[in-house]
Amino acid sequence: MPLWFKSAYLAFVAVLVPAYTVEHGLVNFLWLSNVALLGGLLAAWFESPRLASMLLVAVLLPELAWILDFLASLVLLGRSLFGVVEYMYNPEIALFVRLLSLYHLLLPFVLLWLVWRLGYDRGAWKLWIPIGLSILLLSFLLSSPERNVNWVWGPGGEPQEWMSPQAWLIAVMLFCSALWWVTQMLLGHVLRRVAGPVPPRMR
Template sequence: MIPLWLKLLTTLGTAAIVVIYWHRYGPGNLLWFCDLSLILLVPAVWLESSLLTSLAALLVLLPLLAWTLLLGIRLLTGWREAGLLDYMFESERPWLLRLLSLFHIPLAALLLYLLGQLGYDERALPLAALSVGLVLPLTRWLTPPERNVNWVHGIGGEGTRQQSLPAWGYLLCLVLIAIALIHLPSHWLLFRLF
C-alpha cells in the first residue's frame, strides 16, 4: 500500500535528521514532539500501521500546520509571531540546520498521505495522552533549561522561563493543554476525515 520509495525516503531522511541533530544539539533535542513523530513514522511506514501513524498525527499535525502557516506569513509579510520561529532566521545558526528544520512541512504532508492510505485509528488518543504525560517530564529532566525543548520551562522559544507555577504544576498544565487544544481537536477532525 505504501510505495517502497516512500518507505526508503522516510527512513533515510529521518536517519539523516537524527544524526545531524544529535551531533549538533545532543540527543535531548530529539525529544521535540515533531522529532519523535518523525522517528515514529519509520516503523509506521514499514509496518503500514494506522495506529502509529495516527499517534504521530495526534501529537503533531495541528502544530505542524500552524508552524507552516506562521512560517509562510513571516516569509511573505515579515510579521514576527511571538518569536517561535526566530531560530529559522538566526544568521549565526548554520543554514543547513535551518534548511533541515523545513522537514516540518513534508512531515505534515506525509502524515496526511499516510492517514489517507491507512485510515485513522481512534485508539491513538489515549496513547497520545500517555505519550505527552511521559515525554514532558522526561524532557524537563533530561534537557537543559536554556533549550526549552517542548516548552517545558515556559511557553516560547529558547531561553523562555515561566515563574508563576512550580515545575510539577506547570508540567501538569502543559499536559492538559496539549490534550485539550491539540489531541482532542485533532482526534475529532481526523476521526471525521479519515
C-alpha cells in the first residue's frame, strides 16, 4: 500500500478520534462504521486482506445506504429518507464533527480499494459474524435507548415499542447476519467477474 495513503489515513483518524470522543464519548466508536474506519487503518498499515475483507462485508451495504440518504437529503433540504443522516443537520453537534462524518462518503470505496489491492478473503465473513454480533451486544449493554448505537434499541433515532428490547436485539442480530451473508455472496460474485479467475486467497 502506498505510504502516502497510509499516512493520510492515519492523520485523518488522529483528528477524528479525539473530536468524536469529546463530542460523542467512547461508546460512539461501537458504531459499525466507526469500527470499519479504525479497522481499515489497521488493514492498510498491516496490509491484511482478511481484515479488509471482514470490514468490507460488515459495512458495504449500510454505507451505501448512508451515501444515498445523504445525497437525497441535499435535494430534500435536510430531510432524511431513512433516518440515517438526521444527525448531520443537528446544530447541537459541532459543525467540525459533522464535517468529519463525511468520511462515510469515502469509506466503502476505500475498503473496496483495499480489497482490490490486497485481495478478497472469501472466508473472512465467517470470522466477522461473531465479532459483529459481539459489537451489537456491547452496543446494547453500553449504550442507551437515547444513543441507540447501531440501532439496537430501534430503527432510526427512536427506541421501538413493538417488542421487548431483548427480542429487538435478537432481530437486529439476525438481520445483520443475513445482510453480511448476502454481502459476501455479492462480493464474491462481482469480484470473480471483474478479476477473472479467482486467485487462491479469494477461494
